[in-house]
Amino acid sequence: MSAMRHRELPFTGPATFFKAPLRPEAGRGEAHIGVLGLPYDFAVGFRPGARFGPAALRAASGRYAVPPEGFFDLDSGRPRLSGARLVDAGDVDPVQLDAAATFERITTAARRVRTVARLPIYVGGDHSVSYPLLRAYDDQTDLHVVQLDAHLDYSDARNGTHWSNSSPFRRADEEMPGLSHITVIGLRGLRVDREAVEAARARGHTLVTARRLRESYDEVLEALPRRASVYLSVDIDVLDPAIAPGTGSPEVDGLGVAEALHLIEAVVGRNRLVGVDLTEVAPDLDPTGRTALAGARLLAETMALWWDAVQTT
Numbered sequence: 532m533s534a535m536r537h538r539e540l541p542f543t544g545p546a547t548f549f550k551a552p553l554r555p556e557a558g559r560g561e562a563h564i565g566v567l568g569l570p571y572d573f574a575v576g577f578r579p580g581a582r583f584g585p586a587a588l589r590a591a592s593g594r595y596a597v598p599p600e601g602f603f604d605l606d607s608g609r610p611r612l613s614g615a616r617l618v619d620a621g622d623v624d625p626v627q628l629d630a631a632a633t634f635e636r637i638t639t640a641a642r643r644v645r646t647v648a649r650l651p652i653y654v655g656g657d658h659s660v661s662y663p664l665l666r667a668y669d670d671q672t673d674l675h676v677v678q679l680d681a682h683l684d685y686s687d688a689r690n691g692t693h694w695s696n697s698s699p700f701r702r703a704d705e706e707m708p709g710l711s712h713i714t715v716i717g718l719r720g721l722r723v724d725r726e727a728v729e730a731a732r733a734r735g736h737t738l739v740t741a742r743r744l745r746e747s748y749d750e751v752l753e754a755l756p757r758r759a760s761v762y763l764s765v766d767i768d769v770l771d772p773a774i775a776p777g778t779g780s781p782e783v784d785g786l787g788v789a790e791a792l793h794l795i796e797a798v799v800g801r802n803r804l805v806g807v808d809l810t811e812v813a814p815d816l817d818p819t820g821r822t823a824l825a826g827a828r829l830l831a832e833t834m835a836l837w838w839d840a841v842q843t844t
């Protein structure tokens with residue numbers, strides 16, 4: 532009964548991401564997967580609370596702690612994630628009311644996690660954090676972003692600020708010559724920023740509404756990048772609010788978990804995944820806790836799909 536023994540019950544032991552060891556000072560190459568928390572939500576335009584996302588995801592992901600032998604896959608009969616080394620890389624401390632200073636810390640932390648782990652996973656926080664996260668990939672010359680989101684997040688400004696959770700991909704696109712292409716899937720709702728849509732289309736980005744996804748699923752899968760370096764950005768509000776109500780800007784008529792997983796499987800299987808973020812989980816808006824559980828499950832599945840892909844290449 533050693534202290535290192537796998538703890539089966541979800542709520543036992545200190546709450547770290549997937550019950551991985553907490554290693555904020557982890558060294559180069561120490562892990563296959565490193566998970567970093569970004570408890571920052573000062574950029575939201577509607578309902579706050581995503582600052583509590585990392586804590587909720589840590590608690591919820593205790594249910595998906597990887598057993599030593601891996602998860603037994605019911606469909607294939609094979610183990611998943613067996614042998615993958617995970618670390619919890621800690622949290623970035625936000626600088627209250629100073630977005631630029633917070634973003635500097637996020638970029639610095641993301642650069643560090645990239646040296647620690649082959650697959651960094653970043654847990655927000657509101658979606659504004661994707662801009663400083665993407666800045667940590669300025670060494671990439673042909674980076675593709677796949678964004679699953681109800682919203683485009685490509686506005687030049689909103690309410691007088693250029694740094695909110697409506698603008699991260701616009702800022703990254705302006706600043707990063709190595710960012711080649713963005714594919715956004717799941718768009719819907721009435722609050723559409725026409726200027727942002729036109730600007731994104733003018734740059735050649737691919738915008739897929741939830742409606743178009745349903746009408747031509749195979750075409751959308753076919754149009755995903757292939758053999759590219761891909762940064763996957765998942766805003767939990769891509770899911771239907773019946774599944775994930777704990778989020779700042781919910782939009783009805785969203786994706787199901789199976790649809791989202793199918794897209795993630797296609798992205799991960801065909802490309803080199805260089806980073807993943809999951810944002811906008813605001814747990815206090817969901818007393819049932821199902822949003823955080825769905826987020827943890829999406830991350831566990833993404834890790835397993837990635838691990839399968841790197842084992843076979």
Ligand code: MN
Binds near residue numbers: 680684
């Ligand atoms: Mn978003």
Ligand code: MN
Binds near residue numbers: 680681766769780
């Ligand atoms: Mn969104």
